[in-house]
Amino acid sequence: GAGVSQTPSNKVTEKGKYVELRCDPISGHTALYWYRQSLGQGPEFLIYFQGTGAADDSGLPNDRFFAVRPEGSVSTLKIQRTERGDSAVYLCASSRGTQETQYFGPGTRLLVL
Amino acid sequence: AQTVTQSQPEMSVQEAETVTLSCTYDTSESDYYLFWYKQPPSRQMILVIRQEAYKQQNATENRFSVNFQKAAKSFSLKISDSQLGDAAMYFCAYWANRDDKIIFGKGTRLHILP
Numbered sequence: 001g002a003g004v005s006q007t008p009s010n011k012v013t014e015k016g017k018y019v020e021l022r023c024d025p026i027s028g029h030t031a032l033y034w035y036r037q038s039l040g041q042g043p044e045f046l047i048y049f050q051g052t053g054a055a056d057d058s059g060l061p062n063d064r065f066f067a068v069r070p071e072g073s074v075s076t077l078k079i080q081r082t083e084r085g086d087s088a089v090y091l092c093a094s095s096r097g098t099q100e101t102q103y104f105g106p107g108t109r110l111l112v113l
Numbered sequence: 114a115q116t117v118t119q120s121q122p123e124m125s126v127q128e129a130e131t132v133t134l135s136c137t138y139d140t141s142e143s144d145y146y147l148f149w150y151k152q153p154p155s156r157q158m159i160l161v162i163r164q165e166a167y168k169q170q171n172a173t174e175n176r177f178s179v180n181f182q183k184a185a186k187s188f189s190l191k192i193s194d195s196q197l198g199d200a201a202m203y204f205c206a207y208w209a210n211r212d213d214k215i216i217f218g219k220g221t222r223l224h225i226l227p
Contacts (some may be wrong), residue, residue: 002208033214042117042204043219056213089156099210104150104158 002026004105006092012111021077021108025085025094031076033102037056037089046090048074050098082112115140117207119218121187127187135178136205144210145204147181149190152202152220161203164188191199192223200225 005024013019025032031050035043045059049069056065064082069075079086089109093102116139118122128134164172164181170187171179176196181187192199210218 014202024221035215040219042206042219043215044217045214048213061213090154091158093158098213101160101163102215105161 004092004103004106006090006108008108009106010111012113013083015084016063016089017082017112019079019082019110021079021090021110023075023077023092023094023105025073025075025092026103028096029103030072030097031095031100031102033093033095034075034077035088035091035093037091037107039088043091046077051085079110082110084102084112087112102111114143115207115216115218117150117205119205119221120156121221122219123222123224125224125226126135126192126194126202128197130224131193132195134192134203134205136188138186138188138205138207139207140186140207142209142211143150145151146208146210147179147188148206148208148215149177149179149188150204150206150217151199152204157203162190195225197225197227199223210225216224 007022034046047067048056052072053097064080067076088105091107093104095102118137145166146147147164151161161176178191183220188216204220207216
């Protein structure tokens with residue numbers, strides 16, 4: 001069985017550009033989470049989906065960040081007008097349901113020059 | 114607000130020896146979970162062990178065990194018979210039962226000396 005996958009593995013972009021990061025959860029998992037891990041820190045929560053809807057987006061740092069999950073499976077994290085401070089590893093996790101063990105993907109390392 | 118503190122940025126242990134990683138947390142909740150995750154250079158967060166707060170018995174998984182002291186809000190990880198493959202960042206994490214998000218500590222980098 002495949003685990004959580006994330007693409008791309010690494011992304012380099014220029015300040016001001018738009019980026020999309022993709023997460024493919026484990027098949028059948030209804031809950032999906034995005035976290036951001038800055039250098040030397042633990043992951044920090046960004047947003048949580050239950051099915052297609054964002055149940056909790058309290059961790060999104062500002063309105064440049066947006067995430068979707070239109071069919072309740074794949075999710076895309078979108079960052080507009082990237083800034084150097086957005087450089088981090090973006091981790092995705094999924095679980096069978098709420099309050100179930102979260103399984104993490106390998107992350108996307110984003111570098112904004 | 115809930116917080117998780119790992120006071121040891123780095124630790125080293127000789128192969129085959131035992132090492133203990135420390136973690137303290139702060140919460141006013143009574144129903145929660147605690148975790149230790151391992152993150153090797155591949156970046157994949159791997160669940161090592163999980164403890165339910167209502168359980169008094171300490172969780173164990175093969176060479177990994179925890180010392181859960183609920184009153185002291187302490188949750189340490191003991192790794193016995195350390196192996197080279199145990200080298201990684203280890204994150205202590207907290208999850209309130211009524212919440213969506215896991216809260217992570219800053220991590221401890223564990224080095225295994227051959």
